[in-house]
Amino acid sequence: MENNNEILVPLLPLRGLLVYPTMVLHLDVGRDKSVHALEKAMVDDHLIFLTTQKDVSIDEPAEQDIYEMGTLTKVKQMLKLPNGTIRVLVEGLKRARILTFFDEETHFSAKLETFEDSTEKDVEHQALMRSLLEYFEQYIKMSKKISSETFSSAADIEEPGRMADIIASNLPLKLKEKQEILETIDVKERLAKVLETINNEKEVLNLEKKIGQRVKRSMERTQKEYYLREQMKAIQKELGDKEGKTGEVAALQEKIDQAGMPDHVKETAAKELDRYEKIPASSAESAVIRNYIEWLVSLPWTNSTKDDLDIAKAEKILHRDHYGLETVKERVLEYLAVQKLTNSLRGPILCLAGPPGVGKTSLAKSIASSLNRHFVRVSLGGVRDESEIRGHRRTYVGAMPGRIIQGMKKAGTVNPVFLLDEIDKMSNDFRGDPSAAMLEVLDPEQNHSFSDHYIEETYDLSKVMFIATANNLATIPGPLRDRMEIISIAGYTELEKLNIAKEHLLVKELEEHGLKKSQLQVKDDALMSIIRYYTREAGVRSLERQLATVCRKTAKIIVSGEKKKVIVSEKNVEDFLGKRKFRYGQAELEDQVGVATGLAYTTVGGDTLQIEVSLAPGKGKLVLTGKLGDVMKESAQAAFSYVRSKAKGLSIDENFHEKNDIHIHVPEGAVPKDGPSAGITIATALVSALTGRPIKREVGMTGEITLRGRVLPIGGVKEKTLSAHRAGLTKIILPADNEKDIDDIPESVRNQLEFVLVSHVDQVLKHALAGEK
Structure with a gap:
């Protein structure tokens, strides 16, 4: 490269344009200083x-x-255009660098240092020129934006720099x-740089081509699907489905978007909706899929x-709706207190156990009301099929x-x-064990992550407050009982x-009748008479029915x-309800020999049980009657x-069992009776009958007996x-x-x-x- 003398020009x-030496091109010049320079x-x-x-973007x-x-x-040429700009034809001569810049009043000028390309051409120059031409030819074929004449004119050039x-x-x-x-003045370096640049451009073109092909395939597939869908719509229209499924699918899609589903459920719903759209409306599967999507979004x-x-x-609501039941109310208020402190407590799983009519179901409603939650009830009585759960x-x-x-939907x-x-x-x-299926619900x-066979996707039940009765x-079953409080x-x-x-009760019955x-006043002594002589129950259902009878007769x-x-x-009271149905007061009117009063626990609450023992001459036969279960028979054998x-020690003839037949009977023979807690009652009745001492x-009394006379604890004391x-x-x-x-x-009873x-x-x-003994 040769450095020539300095010149002032x-x-x-230029804006957005660059001129190389030997290039000839047109320029449009409009700025004042540029026009003056020309x-x-x-x-x-x-x-x-x-x-x-x-x-x-800079104007000046x-x-x-x-x-x-x-x-x-x-x-080379200058032409003024009607719009005031000047069109000029220029030819590049040589590279030049500014030594001194002059900003004169009318135009810019500069003292320049100019550079001439070296004409030297060794083997390396020739190799670079050949490679450059080869790459340029490949690039022209790939891009198809440059004419083959351009390649021909480039191939004819002998000077490497040019x-x-x-x-x-x-x-x-x-x-x-x-x-x-x-700015690359060295010719060999410039050839290498252009070679590298054209190689990069080739790679970019390759990628563009691949992307273009991919987009084309995608477009073809989309067009194909569009065509097929249009055909499907036409077929559906011919079959009588005038609108097809377009509006319906759009509505379902909107519901899916608004349902707030987790991502994995939304993905499933979207897949099913896609299947639903493609299946004809007359197909049986179409209704199945639609039903499934409707369940997911609802x-x-x-x-x-x-x-x-x-x-x-909450305490006020619970006391208003229910009298007594302090333990349950206390438990609900404890839950509320902890929820207030943590604000993230899993729903408790409570089981209200007790006889009918004590208000278990209505208490659950009151709990929902006190918590400001929605209430939903499912009856499990008689459920035998696991799929019900x-x-x-x-x-x-x-x-x-x-x-x-x-x-949950309800x-x-x-x-x-x-x-x-x-x-x-x-x-x-x-058909399976539904109580086993309940284990997952109540654990x-x-x-x-509860799994329903129909929904298939997991559903979160952890925020639900489950109350069982x-x-x-x-x-x-034990495992299910273990999961509940x-x-x-x-x-x-x-x-x-x-x-x-x-x-x-009375307020409710007055309203219903x-x-x-x-119009009707029921005094406290009348209510107490109804409770004592017309009902015998743990709950208040019979009491409600008796009050309903009073209201009906009053209405008449x-x-x-x-x-x-x-x-x-x-x-x-007897004018409204007839003669007394139960005897209130002492269980027996007088002390009797061989008759003991036991305390029993049944599914409808506690009850008293008369156990009678009679002796008759015989050979020691033990007879048990009164529809006793196996456990109660064993208790009688243990007492005997x-x-x-x-x-x-009890002043009884040691050979009494050889001389007497002993008959143990529990009245109300049609009612099944079972349990170990009658042990001490049977033993007392036996001793009374054998000694002649009244009870x-x-x-x-209640308690289990052992062969050595120890008394073991029992349940259902309250x-x-x-x-x-x-x-x-x-x-x-x-x-x-x-x-x-x-x-x-309760203290009042205690x-x-x-x-x-x-x-x-x-x-x-x-x-x-x-x-006396």
């Missing part, structure tokens, strides 16, 4: 320096806004890249109610989700109070029943015009064996005690190990009873038998 800054060049020797602006560039390296060109410039000027490069080639996935965490308000698989005709998912929120009514009445058969560790815990509701005392009748408070009296107001008192072993009529209180007993004999259960008994805690039958006999 006018300068014209005019100056035309006056002098037609030479002008062209350099490119770094930023095309300064020295720092233009590149130092540019091209010295010769103005070839590099011509090829670079025909490549679609950025201005900065073109400037870099212009389930609550995120919609929830905000818990009302006002504990005082988990749903049917969609392959079956008429398949639908199980009761849990149906309940609730409409992810955190309702969900009542599983009569959970102890589920049974199983060849706090698993129910966040049961009459008899014994029929609930058992809260026992034993039954009501007379005082509680009186308050419930006044505050709830169209009566006003001014008022409608017939006999009276305008009816007052029911203890004296005229104990009495035989202790005969001498105190005011004493009730229920049994309430029944004893109802029957008018005043002294209760309990196993010593049951002392802890006495605290569960204060009227005497509790005797025993650990051996000798102590039982001491308190139960009257007369």
Whole structure:
């Protein structure tokens, strides 16, 4: 490369354009300084320096806004256009660099240092030129934007530097890249740089081609699908489906978008919707898929109610709706308190266990009301099929989700109070065990991903407050019982029943029978008579029915015009309800030999049980009657064996079993009776019959007996005690190990009873038998 003398020429800054040496091209010039620079060049020797602006947006560039390296060109022709701009034809001569920049009043000019390309051409130059031509030819074939004549003219060039410039000027490069080639003065280096650039451009073209082919294939597939869909619409129209499924699919898509489903469920719904769109409406599968999508979008996935965490308000609602039941109310208020502190508590799983009519179901409604949650109830009584809980698989005709998912749809929120009514009445058969399916629903560790056979996708039940009700815990399988928090509701005392009748039942019955408070007045003594002499139950259902009878008869009296107001008192209760149905007071009117009062626990609450023993001459035969179960028969055998072993100490003939037949009977023979807790009662009745000593009529007892006379603890103390209180007993004999259960008994009942805690039958006999030993 040779460095020539310095020259001073006018300068014209270019915007978005670059001129290489030997290039001939037209320029449109409009800026004042540029026009003056051209005019100056035309006056002098037609030479002008062209350099490119770094930023095309600048209208009046300064020295720092233009590149130092540019091209010295010769103005070949100049033409003024009607719009005021000048069109000029220039030819590039040689590279030049600004030494000194002059910003004159009318135009720019610069003192330049010019550079001539070396004409030297060795083997390496020739190799680079050949490679460059080869790559350029390939590029022209790939791009199809450059004519073959351009390649021919480039191939004819002998000078290496000029070839590099011509090829670079025909490549679609950025201005900065073109400037870099212009600034590369060394010819060999310039050839290498253009070679590298053209190679990169080839790679870009290859990628463009691949992307283009991919897009084309995609377009072809989309066009094909569009064509087929249009055909499908036409076929559906011919078959009678005028609108096709377009509107329906769009509506379902909108529902899917608004349902708030988790991503994996939304993906499943989208796939099913795609299948639904492609299947003809007349197909049976079309209805199945649509039904499935409808279920998915109708389930609550995120919609929830905000818990009302006002504990005082919740307590007020619970007390308003229910009298008594302090344990349950306390548990609900505890849950609310913890929820208020943590704001992220999993829903508890409670089981309200107790006899019918004590308000288990209505209590669950009150809990929902106090929490400000939606309430949904599912009855499980008689459910024998596992699919009732988990749903049917969609392959079956008429398949639908199980009761849990149906309940969630009905609730409409992810955190309702969900009542599983009569959970102890589920049974199983060849169709599976529904109680086993309930394990997943009621397990706090698993129910966040409950799986229904119909829905298939997992559903979160962890925010649901499950409340189950049961009459008899014994029929609930152990694993299921283990997952629930058992809260026992034993039954009501007379005082509680009186308050419930006044505050709830009578108000409800008056409303249902169209009566006003001014038309019927039931006095407290009348209510107490109804409770004592017309009902015998743990709950209040029979009491409600008796009050309904009173209301019906009152309605007849008022409608017939006999009276305008009816007052029911203890004296005229029989006029409304007939003769007394039950005897209230002492279980027995007098002390009797061989008759002991036991306390039993049944599915409808506690009850008293008369156990009778009679002796007759014979050969020691033991007869048991009264529809006794196996456990109760074993208790009788154990009591008999104990009495035989202790005969001498009890002043009984040691050979009594050889001389007498012994008959043990429990009245109400049609009612099945079973359980170990009658052990001490049978033993007491036996001793009484064999010794002739009567048993105190005011004493009730319960406890399991061993062959050595030890008294073992039993269950249902609260229920049994309430029944004893109802029957008018005043002294209760309990196993010593049951002392802890006495605290569960209402204080009003506790204060009227005497509790005797025993650990051996000798102590039982001491308190139960009257007369001298």
